[in-house]
Amino acid sequence: MELFDPSGHLTDRALLALVRNEELDELARLELAEHLAYCDRCLQRYTALLADAPLLVPARSCRESLWRRVRSRTLRLLTSRYATAAAAVALALTVLWGSTAISLPQRRPALPEVPQQLQRWPERWSDSLDGALSRFNAMFDDLGGAASRPAQGGNA
Amino acid sequence: MADWTKESFSRLVEQYERLVYTICFQLVRDAAAAEDLTQDTFLAAYLHRDTMPAGYERQWLGRIAANKAKDHLQSAWNRRTVLPGDEAMPPGLSPPTEEVAIAQSEAADIAALIDRMREPYRPVCRLCLLEERSPEEAALALGRPVKTIHTQLARGKRLLREQLERRERHGTV
Numbered sequence: 001m002e003l004f005d006p007s008g009h010l011t012d013r014a015l016l017a018l019v020r021n022e023e024l025d026e027l028a029r030l031e032l033a034e035h036l037a038y039c040d041r042c043l044q045r046y047t048a049l050l051a052d053a054p055l056l057v058p059a060r061s062c063r064e065s066l067w068r069r070v071r072s073r074t075l076r077l078l079t080s081r082y083a084t085a086a087a088a089v090a091l092a093l094t095v096l097w098g099s100t101a102i103s104l105p106q107r108r109p110a111l112p113e114v115p116q117q118l119q120r121w122p123e124r125w126s127d128s129l130d131g132a133l134s135r136f137n138a139m140f141d142d143l144g145g146a147a148s149r150p151a152q153g154g155n156a
Numbered sequence: 157m158a159d160w161t162k163e164s165f166s167r168l169v170e171q172y173e174r175l176v177y178t179i180c181f182q183l184v185r186d187a188a189a190a191e192d193l194t195q196d197t198f199l200a201a202y203l204h205r206d207t208m209p210a211g212y213e214r215q216w217l218g219r220i221a222a223n224k225a226k227d228h229l230q231s232a233w234n235r236r237t238v239l240p241g242d243e244a245m246p247p248g249l250s251p252p253t254e255e256v257a258i259a260q261s262e263a264a265d266i267a268a269l270i271d272r273m274r275e276p277y278r279p280v281c282r283l284c285l286l287e288e289r290s291p292e293e294a295a296l297a298l299g300r301p302v303k304t305i306h307t308q309l310a311r312g313k314r315l316l317r318e319q320l321e322r323r324e325r326h327g328t329v
Binding site for chain 1: 170173178181183184185190194195198202203215218232301304
């Protein structure tokens with residue numbers, strides 16, 4: 001059977017074979033579907049033939065499952081969008097943090113010069129501490145000396 | 157109809173479900189596959205409902221259904237026609253057997269074979285193989301989608317190879 005006429009459109013015979021569910025091999029049906037997918041003229045002829053033919057009824061209606069699929073697809077799209085947005089924010093923060101860390105030493109203002117008095121303060125504090133400790137040791141030495149003197153005196 | 161609600165789209169599904177199923181079944185000849193393709197058609201229609209031309213719903217849904225059936229048949233065809241071992245090779249390294257066979261033959265023989273090819277392969281092979289036009293140019297010249305030109309060219313080359321092999325076996329064109 002000739003599926004196409006010389007002008008490249010489907011023959012009436014091919015369309016009738018399709019509508020009447022006549023024997024057509026897989027390649028023929030693929031070529032018909034391929035043509036109907038882009039040719040307005042042949043699709044119109046085909047749907048006009050179907051308008052006069054009894055239509056088939058599917059065993060299961062797609063209405064309920066269609067809305068389930070619409071919902072799951074919408075959810076998947078939303079999830080994907082939020083995941084993309086979260087990844088973009090994370091990336092932006094990482095880039096921002098990286099650029100700040102690199103440029104921080106250059107941006108940090110110079111510290112004010114420490115006055116000379118303050119620079120000497122640790123030394124003075126250290127001297128005072130040393131002095132206090134010396135006095136504390138001397139006090140114990142004095143106490144130790146006072147305790148040993150009577151004994152020495154007693155022995156003597 | 158510009159604003160589609162769930163109710164209005166459900167009415168559209170109810171109105172055209174049998175038509176879409178009939179188109180899918182007549183093309184794929186498998187009830188279960190036709191049911192799945194019907195659902196795929198309405199899902200695609202719902203996702204692109206804003207582009208549905210008012211008053212042409214029948215044609216528009218018929219076009220989507222034919223496209224879904226075509227994709228189904230095309231993938232089934234590809235699964236069956238891939239040679240054993242081809243799938244393991246990277247596409248760039250697999251030997252294009254059609255190209256080799258065609259290159260080895262005389263140009264005049266090829267032209268004669270292409271002239272005797274049937275629609276829809278003859279104009280595609282003539283433009284792409286004889287006139288060395290790109291698939292995009294052939295698509296523009298023939299008013300077919302570029303993807304269709306690619307698949308028709310691949311199938312046309314396969315038909316040519318088969319004819320050349322037959323000619324070698326029998327010694328005639």
